[in-house]
Amino acid sequence: MSTQATVEMKGICKEFPSTLANDQVDFTAYAGEIHALLGENGAGKSTLMNILTGVLEQDKGEIWIRKKRVFMKSPKDALSLGIGMIYQHFKLVKPFTVAENIVLGMENVRVLNKRALEAQVRELSQEYKIDLNPFSFIWQLSIGEQQRVEILKVLYRRADILILDEPTAVLTPEEVKELFQTLRSMAKKGGTIIFITHKMHEVMEFADRITVLRDGRLIGTMKREETSEQELARLMVGREISTGRRNRENTVKSQEQLRVKDLTVLNDKRVKAVDGLSFQLFAGEILGVAGVSGNGQKELMEALAGLRPRAGGQIFMGGQDISRASPRERMDQGMAFIPEDRYGFALVPSMTVMENASLKCYRDSRFNRGGVLDYRGLEQQAREFIKEFEIKVGGPKSLVQSMSGGNAQKLILARETAREPSVILASYPVRGLDIKATESIHQILVKEKARGAGVLLISEDLDEIFQLSDRVAVMYEGKLMGILPIGQVTLDQIGMAMAGAARLGGEDDG
Amino acid sequence: MMDKERRGRGSLRLIRRMDIPGWLRLAVPAASIAGGFLFSAIFLLGAGESPLEVYGVMLQGAFGSSYGLGETVVKMIPLMLVSVGVSFAFKMQIWNAGGEGQLHIGAAAATFIILNLKGYDRKTTLTAAFLAAFFCAGLYGLIPAVMKVKWNVNELITCLMLNYVGTLLISWLIQGPWKDPAGFAFPRTAKFPRAGEMPAFFGTRIHAGVVMGLLAALLLWFILTRTRWGFEIQLIGANPKVAEYAGIPVKRYILAVMFVSAGIAGIAGMSEVCGITHRLQANFAAQVGPSGMTIAYLAQCHPLGAVLVSFLFGALLVGGNSIQKLGLPVSTVQMIQGSILFFVAAGTMFMNYQIQWKGGSRE
Numbered sequence: 001m002s003t004q005a006t007v008e009m010k011g012i013c014k015e016f017p018s019t020l021a022n023d024q025v026d027f028t029a030y031a032g033e034i035h036a037l038l039g040e041n042g043a044g045k046s047t048l049m050n051i052l053t054g055v056l057e058q059d060k061g062e063i064w065i066r067k068k069r070v071f072m073k074s075p076k077d078a079l080s081l082g083i084g085m086i087y088q089h090f091k092l093v094k095p096f097t098v099a100e101n102i103v104l105g106m107e108n109v110r111v112l113n114k115r116a117l118e119a120q121v122r123e124l125s126q127e128y129k130i131d132l133n134p135f136s137f138i139w140q141l142s143i144g145e146q147q148r149v150e151i152l153k154v155l156y157r158r159a160d161i162l163i164l165d166e167p168t169a170v171l172t173p174e175e176v177k178e179l180f181q182t183l184r185s186m187a188k189k190g191g192t193i194i195f196i197t198h199k200m201h202e203v204m205e206f207a208d209r210i211t212v213l214r215d216g217r218l219i220g221t222m223k224r225e226e227t228s229e230q231e232l233a234r235l236m237v238g239r240e241i242s243t244g245r246r247n248r249e250n251t252v253k254s255q256e257q258l259r260v261k262d263l264t265v266l267n268d269k270r271v272k273a274v275d276g277l278s279f280q281l282f283a284g285e286i287l288g289v290a291g292v293s294g295n296g297q298k299e300l301m302e303a304l305a306g307l308r309p310r311a312g313g314q315i316f317m318g319g320q321d322i323s324r325a326s327p328r329e330r331m332d333q334g335m336a337f338i339p340e341d342r343y344g345f346a347l348v349p350s351m352t353v354m355e356n357a358s359l360k361c362y363r364d365s366r367f368n369r370g371g372v373l374d375y376r377g378l379e380q381q382a383r384e385f386i387k388e389f390e391i392k393v394g395g396p397k398s399l400v401q402s403m404s405g406g407n408a409q410k411l412i413l414a415r416e417t418a419r420e421p422s423v424i425l426a427s428y429p430v431r432g433l434d435i436k437a438t439e440s441i442h443q444i445l446v447k448e449k450a451r452g453a454g455v456l457l458i459s460e461d462l463d464e465i466f467q468l469s470d471r472v473a474v475m476y477e478g479k480l481m482g483i484l485p486i487g488q489v490t491l492d493q494i495g496m497a498m499a500g501a502a503r504l505g506g507e508d509d510g
Numbered sequence: 511m512m513d514k515e516r517r518g519r520g521s522l523r524l525i526r527r528m529d530i531p532g533w534l535r536l537a538v539p540a541a542s543i544a545g546g547f548l549f550s551a552i553f554l555l556g557a558g559e560s561p562l563e564v565y566g567v568m569l570q571g572a573f574g575s576s577y578g579l580g581e582t583v584v585k586m587i588p589l590m591l592v593s594v595g596v597s598f599a600f601k602m603q604i605w606n607a608g609g610e611g612q613l614h615i616g617a618a619a620a621t622f623i624i625l626n627l628k629g630y631d632r633k634t635t636l637t638a639a640f641l642a643a644f645f646c647a648g649l650y651g652l653i654p655a656v657m658k659v660k661w662n663v664n665e666l667i668t669c670l671m672l673n674y675v676g677t678l679l680i681s682w683l684i685q686g687p688w689k690d691p692a693g694f695a696f697p698r699t700a701k702f703p704r705a706g707e708m709p710a711f712f713g714t715r716i717h718a719g720v721v722m723g724l725l726a727a728l729l730l731w732f733i734l735t736r737t738r739w740g741f742e743i744q745l746i747g748a749n750p751k752v753a754e755y756a757g758i759p760v761k762r763y764i765l766a767v768m769f770v771s772a773g774i775a776g777i778a779g780m781s782e783v784c785g786i787t788h789r790l791q792a793n794f795a796a797q798v799g800p801s802g803m804t805i806a807y808l809a810q811c812h813p814l815g816a817v818l819v820s821f822l823f824g825a826l827l828v829g830g831n832s833i834q835k836l837g838l839p840v841s842t843v844q845m846i847q848g849s850i851l852f853f854v855a856a857g858t859m860f861m862n863y864q865i866q867w868k869g870g871s872r873e
Contacts, residue, residue, distance in 0.1 A: 307754055328757030337755065345755050348748040355741070359756040362738055371737045 004031045005067070006161055006192045007052065007083075012061035014047050021047040022058070023216045029161075029209075034183055034193040036207035038200075040236060040292060040460065044216040045196045049163050053085040054078035065161070083161045084154030088169055090146050092138045099134040102153050124155055130182055143269055144175035151182065162186065164195040168202060169294060172271060180206045198236075198292045200229050200499035212236055229501035237462060237495035246442045246467040247286055247449065255283040256319070257454035258304075258423045263313035265296070265303040273299035275478035276313065281423065281454040286445065287483070288457045288469030290494050293428070296478035297458045298340060301427050304456075305337040306330045317423060331360060336421035338412055340428045340458075342405070346412050349401035353393055354382040356400050357415050385414035390440070406437025413444045417453075424448055427458045442468060462494065476500045524863040534861055539808070542857035543822070546850030553845060557838075564833055564842075571832025572825035578832070580714025584786065586824030587716075588613070588778040588795055590723035590817055592802030595774030597811040598730050602747045602767050604658075608651060608669030609775040610799025611676025615650040616643035616776025617783045618680055621688070621699055621790040624706030635705040639780055640722075647776020648769040650676065655768035659761045665768075673799060684790055698791035708785040719781030723820075726774050727813040734813065743767060775802070808854050826850075 007029040014022040021044045029035045037045045050056040052063065054072035063070050065081050072078050075085070092101050099117045121134040130148045138146060147167065154162060162183075168176045183193045183206070197203060203210055204224065212219040212235045219235045258281035267273035273296040281287050291297060302308035304315060306327035314323045317333055325333070339345040347356050358378045361367060367374045367381075382396035389410045393403050400408060409429065416424065426445060430438040445468060449455050458475075459465050465472060466486070473483040474497035481497035482504030489504065496502040551561035572582050592609040599606035620639035627635055654668035681697070690700040708717040734740035742763065746753040750760050779795065787794045805823055809815030830843025 305755070326757070326759070327754060328759070331757045339755065344749070345751055348745065348752050351744075351748055355745075358741070359745070359752070362741055368738050371739060373736060373738050373741060375736075 005029070006031045006065065007194070008062075008064040008067075009048070009052065010062045010064070012048060012051060012063075013059045014044075014051060014056060015059055020216050022051070022061075025061075025213065025216070025218045027052075027211055027218070028221070029192050029194055031160075031190050031192050032187050033208040034180075034187050034195070034206055036203045036210045037194060037196045037213065038198065038203055038210055038232060038236060039213035040198060042215075043213040043236075045213055046165060047216075048213070049085065049165065049194070049196060052078070053083055053163060055085075079154075079157055079159060081161075082159045083163070084157060084159030085163045086147065086150045086154060086165065086167060088165045088167075090150055092146055092149060094139040095137065097135050097137055098132055098141075098149050098152075101138060101149055102134075102156050106157070120156070121152065124152060128152075128155065128182055128185055142175075144171050144178065147171070147175075147179065148182070155186075160186075160190065161192045162194070164193070166196055166198075166294075168197070168199065176202070198499075200232060200501050203232065204229055229499060230496060233495040233499040233501050234492060236499065237491070246439075247446045247470065257281050257283050257317065258456070259316040259319075260304070261314045261316070263300070263303060263315065264311040265299040265308060266311050267296075267299050272311070273478055274303065277478065277480055278313075279473065279480060279483060281456055283422065283452045283454050284449055285470040286449050286455040286457050286468050287471050287473060288459060288465040288486075289473045289475050289480070290459060290462060290465045291475035291498055293340075293460050295475050297427065297475055299478075300475070301337065301339065301425050301456075301458060304425055305335065305339075334419070334422035336360075336416035336419070336424045338409075338416055338424070338426040338429050340431065342408055342412065347400050347408060350399060352397050352399055353386070353391075353403075353411065354379050354396040357382040357385050357396070357411060360415055361419060381418075385411065385418070389414040389444070404437075406433045406441075409433060409437065409441055410444075413441060417444065417448055420451070421448075421453055424453050424455045425458075426455060428460070429457070430461070430464060438464075462491065465494070466491075472504070474498055474504055523866045524859075525866055527862060527864050538857045538861045539854055542854040543850055545857070546846070546853040549849045549853065550846045554842075557842075559836070559838065564836065564838070567833050567836060568826075568829030570829075572829035576712070576714060578828055580712065580716050581828045582821070582824040583720055584715045584717075584824070585827045586820045587719040587723055587785070588782050588798045589801055589805055589823050590820035591719065591726065591778035591781065592775045592798055593805035593809065593816040593820055594723060594727045594730060594813050595771045595778070596803055597806035597809060597813060597816050598734075598774070599767055599771035600806050600811040601734065602743050602763065603750075604655075604764055604768060604771075605666040606651065606654075606669055606768060606771050606775075607666050607803060608654060608672050608676075608772065608799075609778075609802045611669070611673040612647040612651055612772040612775035613779040613782075613795055613799060614676040614680045615779070616647035616773075617779030617790055617794065618683060619643045619646035619776065620780035621702075621783055624702050624784070625688070625699060628703070630705060632705045632707075635703075636708060636784060639706065639784060640777065643776040643780035644773040647779070648773035651768045651772020651775070652765060655765050659764055680790065681792065684792060688790065690789070696791070699789045702784070702788045706784060707788050708781065710785070715786065717781065717785030719778075719785050722777055722781060724817065726777070727817045730813040775799075778802075804851060808851070810858070823847075 005028050007027065009025065009027040012022050012025045025044065025048055027048060037049065039045045047056065051058045054075045054077045070081060093104065096104065099121050102121060103117060118134045125132050130152060132145065132148055132152065138149065141149070167179060171179060187193050207224055209221060209223050210227065210232065211221040212232065214236060261278050263274055263277045264272060265274035277300065289297065299308060303310055306325060310323060314321060316322065317330070317335065322330055322333065343349050362373060362378065367377050379396045385391065386393060391407045391410045391414065393407055403411070429445065430441050433441065445455055445457065457468060469486050471483055471485050472489050472494065474481040474494055476497060477500060484504050493504055497504045547565065554561040554564055571578050573579055592613060596606045596609045619642040623639045623642045624635060627638055650672065653672060654665040657663040657668055658665045684699055685697045688699045690698055708719065710717050734743065742753065742758045745756060745758060746760055746763055753760050778798065782795050783790050801823060805816055805819045809819045826843065826847055830840070833843065834840065
């Protein structure tokens, strides 16, 4: 490994409305190394790399590329300096071929000389051992192959500083290995490889050096040989946890509300996202599931709600097998779902508060006489929701798109709890909300638990997990890393489990 | 906060309206139609015609006599049935572009019943023809629906393809197996017996199809605005993901709504052959399918709105025919129709967005 610094970022600051995404961050990468940028979601990794690729402009700080101070206004500037970024979501034109995608957008290419292009692409792919047919269409390629096209695209533009944003999130384990083989061969030729990740084992397996960010600040940079998974996990999550419990009543009852047995669910790419997962949820408890998002939480919740097909396993509600039940049947049995995507899944922004408040109850005999809806009754109900949950909105006839995030979420909770559910699935219920809204959402969840509902709370915010949970589980790569009562678990343990470095212990995932 | 802002160059800004006031829903289309006429006036002037005279003749032709008014309603009937039918599917964001094919299948089904069900009275014959048209066209509409639900095939494409299948099937029938043996070379079926003819009213050619169309529009309007099924359809139209989350069996709805939507378009075919032509013949409903879709779009998929716009289209057709006596070609009428359509389509932007001038300030 050479010691020539190709990327130096000094004192980078970047402020967004309401958050300081980067606070005095220094970052250095050398030619010939694979450098991992590690941190939780929202730690500021993507912001830092977006600054390095000219997508964002820093408020303060300097960038030096190969010992020269640079000022970048756009990704084009970055590319001309040899900096290329591979995004998590590929920017490829599906009906075009590999070769066409590679030259797409290059201004000096006016006439497509297909044969010369094919030769160039072949040469490049042989040089870096990237196996691709230049004349395949993008839609014919697997996700891993599409990623290789993205890499070739950047190489074709002669970039030697390559940044990859969570490159392994969409890949199978086999594809991950191939990717890093490619990256290693590029590093050996003197390239600088930076990859953003939150997966510990990838860092330990593939990185030469590691930079850890937390809450927008640089925590440290170290060589792989000089650190351990334990240390990295601690650095990644280690922070003061507010211990103010919001869930003080210990009303844990023993009645089982939900039992999940060996549940396996595929994600949209048809890869296992939930992998043989088992747990029980009891009446009168909040089971907090910590974990970095993207570890199968979304797929788990959707499968429980009946909105995503199971690949295997069983789900029982109140002792009854509901594995094959429709979403409506599960709803009618007392399942409520607060999904992570508020506006794309739980609410229709272009419809009124009343209509959105009615989503789950319009079929009840109170509001429905032989198919004709009692819109006055539904409006009255919406008015009651607004009053009881102190939702700030013009009235039942206002459109949901005029509400703030916190009020929209309150509307969802009002609706979901109105039918006194026995199971509440809550995904990131306070994500993006301010402190006051967060507090009221938490109060509602605790009240529901006290009423006797079993609450399954998915969160990546450890404060929230510690404030609310009666029991804690950690989800990692589609599995639960054990479940422990809140009093018996430490922050370190959770951090380790979140990074996949160690199990929590306690009840087994099975 | 949730404003979706589109920044224009300089200081023009479009801001999405939070609430669309009721008066705007009528004012914008009315102003758009007027705009279309004004715009056309430029070309009429260029052609050396007096726009006022042309529009006067059009008005006179479409509404000025009981014959003209009757013809306007006659032209409106199939347009109304097809547009009401397809707008029902459009409401759910299911693009039933197959009104043309469904209309032809409905006409063929009604023809088959009437020519083969001999010896029954008019009520029985027409009821049977009505049901046959509705069900056969409905089943025809299920083909793209099933393909969409099962294999996620784009219904717009399959519907358009099936239009060819439907219209060419009728061409073959009237030139082949169903051809009137006494009809010389004309590609048409035998004339219907009296029991298969819908009576005309008021000494015009207006037939019972107008009642069917109005009832269909009223029924769908009631379903959409007052019942749980309408609520569910609107929810699916707004966002199928949310609908699934709310427990609505979206796929079943796609099938059911396509069946009804296509069935109503089929009634348009039945009412044309039973009410006007009294036989199945070539070009008995020229341009009705595409116009029906345009009308549904202009009426923003509102069933009662579709009735109004169909009336306007009927008047344009009849009025347009009457200006030919001024020596103007038919394409003039099409030009006027086109510019009205253009203005109405563009006008929806003013309904959904508010325009603001911000001098000099940024963001």
